[in-house]
Amino acid sequence: MKYKKHVFICNNQKVAPKKSCGEAHGNELVDAFKAALAERGLLKEMRAQRTGCLDACAFGPALVVYPEGTYYGNVQLSDVAEIVDSHLVNNQPVERLVLNV
Incomplete structure (x- = not known):
């Protein structure tokens, strides 16, 4: 495997009134995780x-x-550092954000 961890952040855009990750700062999350x-x-x-x-x-x-397949929901920009430090670096998912999908 090329990467130890791979984070896929939804930035899908849907027509209102449907909820859309892209409209809810999905693109900003991508930039924040990369940074x-x-x-x-x-x-x-x-x-x-x-x-x-x-x-x-x-x-x-x-x-x-x-590779764990851990889903996170309602992720805010303020959660990025915690997810990186806790889950990506120390292999401890941030339970308060984990989705059971």
Whole structure:
């Protein structure tokens, strides 16, 4: 496997009134995760990228961390550092944000 951890962040755009991760700062989350990984020197072993719909719109903004397949919901920009430090670096999911999908 090329990366130890791979974070897919939904940035799907849907027509209102449907909830949309992209409209709810999905793109900003992608940038924040990339910046957090870069700051920690982790870009060679971990990757964050945008993706289409993760089928968790009701819980968005949503993302999934592989290889574990851990889904997170209602992720805010203020949660990025905690997810990176706790889950990506120390393999401890942030339980308050984990979705059981």
